[in-house]
Amino acid sequence: MVTRTETIRPGVNWWSILGVILRVLGLLLFIVLIPIAFNMEWRNFERIFEKFSSLRFLSLGALATIAVSLVAILASLPLATALALGRLSPFRFIRWIAIPYIEVIRALPLLLLIFYISLRFSDQLGVFARMGVGDTESYFGRAAQIILSQAGLTVMVALTLYTAAVNAELLRSGILSLDRGQMEAARSLGLTYWQTMRRVVLPQAFRRTLAPLIAQFTILVKDTSLGSIIGFIELQRSARILYENDYNPMEALYIVALIYFVLNYLLGLTSRFIERKGPSVELRVADF
């Protein structure tokens, strides 16, 4: 009886190395071509880089974008999980809460959500914001002030609520894509509904929906820029304040674009990192 599995494990794969080189070259070409195509001027880049205050300003904006994104990502995950389970709950009262929440929040433009939270909860969020104000002269004091500003907290809350609603549906589809037998197998071993969800169903659902979840987080990072409209000094807004002084919007926004790209590229790498842990996909030789 021949039943064995083998991993395809290449030694040095020159084709994949060539592929990496070509990808890096392509990226560099792209980075160089855009400034040329848009007639950007090197002198305008220099003007940004030669002033320490501009760089400090941009980095504060980047920090605000990163911090708000991180909080919203981490806060939206448990909420999305709760909503997905709520929508699948055997108890209709829980479904009656989860379904309208998901459907309503997903249907609204994020900007409207931001406006609404900003208008309705400005006082409450302001209290938190005031507590967060530290030494505004120091770098991190200023960063905390931006992040914990009323606008910053509004964006944080809006992105959390919105992303949770979208990701709840992704997770729900992941849970439903599992074979019903998985639930039955766990239950027939004596695990309770919750133990089965926690140990068997959710780990698999997260793994299956990892790529779309990360894609949604990428959208979240980009959507922090909507905060600029209510005065949140995140990455894009900080660039605007810069170029309004120096009249070099093209170049300032180009640097901002690069920072967004790097942030989201790193986010994409985490999904590959997580996918690599756990069962690897192997070629089954047994069936031949």
Next chain:
Amino acid sequence: MALPQVEHIAHSIGEPIILMENIIKRFGKLTALDDVSLEVRRGEVLMVIGPSGSGKSTLLRCINHLEVPTSGKVTIDGVVLTGQRTNINKIREEVGMVFQRFELFPHLTVLENVTLAQMVVRKRSKEQANKIGMALLEKVGIPEKAGGYPAQLSGGQQQRVAIARALAMQPKIMLFDEPTSALDPEMIKEVLDVMLDLAREGMTMVVVSHEMGFARAAANRVIFMDQGKIVEMGEPERIFSTPQHERTQLFLSKILH
């Protein structure tokens, strides 16, 4: 699938452990089980045969409440299944189940598959669970695969792990729902061998399967089901050689060639 002719296992039969009384199960308009009553005694190996859609699997799934009967009473080891959650989970700890499509947990290693319920439900320590898990993998003949994942195993190996996973809870009853019908022919024997060992050890087993060799070697009763009813019941040799009922004869003529 022919097993080598083995001497029939001598069963020591005890008191009733599964009692099903007037079970009716409807799915919408379809009646899957139509007033079925059944008694299985401790140490018995009961085979359930019948055409597809005859209600065999539903009967099996009613025993551990994966299906809740529309009416009727199921008693397991003196405990009436009431539908209450705690009660059901307690019963399920005592009743192991093996599925047609294995249903191993693909995100866990083979050993973790066997230890999960031990730790979560039986509250065993990790060391203890691992020890019992390894012993069971030894028993089903694949201790060397403990660190691998289910996807790296052949179908026969996966089904043996699934049996080990169920045995890890030290159940009083084992249910088998067509355990070999998703397997390639050359892997069927390795699974049946493990099941034969279990029967020899005196495990109470209810097996939905058409493996006649296994029935002859291990079963002390065969029931033939059709259209949600138990049509005929008796010792394997009697059922296979001199079936009384016309429908049983027709069915057996199709599967025995």
